[in-house]
Amino acid sequence: MSDSPAARLQQLFEGHRLTPTQRRIAHCMVRRAADAPFLSSVELAELAGVSQPSVTRFAVALGFDGYPALRRHLREVAPAGSTADDNSLNEYQQAVLAEMENLRQLSELLADPSLVERAGRTLAASPVLPVLGLRAASSQARGFAYFAAKVHSDVRLLDEGGTMLADRIDASVRAGATALLCFALPRHPREVAEALAYAGSAGLTVITVADSAFAPVAKDSDILIPAAVGTGLAFDTACGPMLLGRVLLEAMCDDLPDAQARLEEFDTRASARGLFVE
Structure with a gap:
């Protein structure tokens, strides 16, 4: 414990x-x-x-x-x-140490990997995978979607709010989605809570990476995994949620039988195209 x-x-x-x-x-x-x-x-x-x-x-x-x-x-x-x-440290050092503490807490949470493994299986089993993140969480969602698309056949990034958000959730469901991954960080947009409630009513299993188990989106999430954000600077820092997103990617890959083959295929094409500077 x-x-x-x-x-x-x-x-x-x-x-x-x-x-x-x-x-x-x-x-x-x-x-x-x-x-x-x-x-x-x-x-x-x-x-x-x-x-x-x-x-x-x-x-x-x-x-x-x-x-x-x-x-x-x-x-x-x-x-x-x-x-x-600790008044001997300046505000920048304190912010870094606070994030180190957040990561330590995340490590302790992951000592029991069952929740992340269950989330990974759920994400892998969804033929279409919508990934939601608005405002402060949009970069977390975009990063996850970028890498997930290398191993999952149909990843749909939902990083813009507005009246079309529900339409895009509907389109994902029609295409076969069974789960939705959400990154929810403070300050929590009302649209995110409404979108998760809508996704749940549409039959999707909602998996959420949030800054706290007490986040406003908790009640509309089937699986919520917390990763604290740093609050010592003018704008929150989110090393924990980003790392947790990569952990979920790893868990999802473990349940995608062709994940390694897809990655090797991408590397072959990238090399042939001279895509990266070595």
């Missing part, structure tokens, strides 16, 4: 029926797992974009008398020597 701060928080929240506002607080705490034991209720409310009374109700929903009791609990289980910040 993982003993990282984020993993302990996830375990604390599991089994509780949380409201959307409370899930937002939980999501914020997981993203700031190292700082969580040291945040006041006012600071946490500010970070999560909720009211201070909401933080108090959140603590009570978890079974504590109030937020001070929750914070005492988090401090008691925090690793020895934990501190809110």
Whole structure:
């Protein structure tokens, strides 16, 4: 069992029926797992974009008398020597170290590969594979679709919103799609949640890579695999979701019997065309 701060928080929240506002607080705490034991209720409310009374109700929903009791609990289980910040490092170094921690947490999650393997089998079994990612997540979706197209016969990138998004999902279903892969990163566009709900109603199995198990898209996902984003810079960093996308590609390839042959065929054609500078 993982003993990282984020993993302990996830375990604390599991089994509780949380409201959307409370899930937002939980999501914020997981993203700031190292700082969580040291945040006041006012600071946490500010970070999560909720009211201070909401933080108090959140603590009570978890079974504590109030937020001070929750914070005492988090401090008691925090690793020895934990501190809110390391002021000896500049903001760029802290951002890099935070991403390293995100990747470490992802590694711990993958210690049990069953969920990723199930997702890989589901993706491989879909004759047509739509890959959805809007706004901040569009680059993750595009990267996955680029590589997936080398081993899968029909990959359809859905990286633009608008009224045609549902039409493109319908077209994928008509062509034989049984699953949809989504990359969902903050801030979560309303269109993504609506598209996943629509995909589910159309009979697709929805597999989502999200920044948290408490992301707004969780309720419309059949399989959700979390990979935290870095929040220390002006714009979020997404090393974890990108790497998780490559892991899913690997799992999908493992269930595509002709994946290796397709890759070798591509290499042969690329060499004949002089496609790459060696």
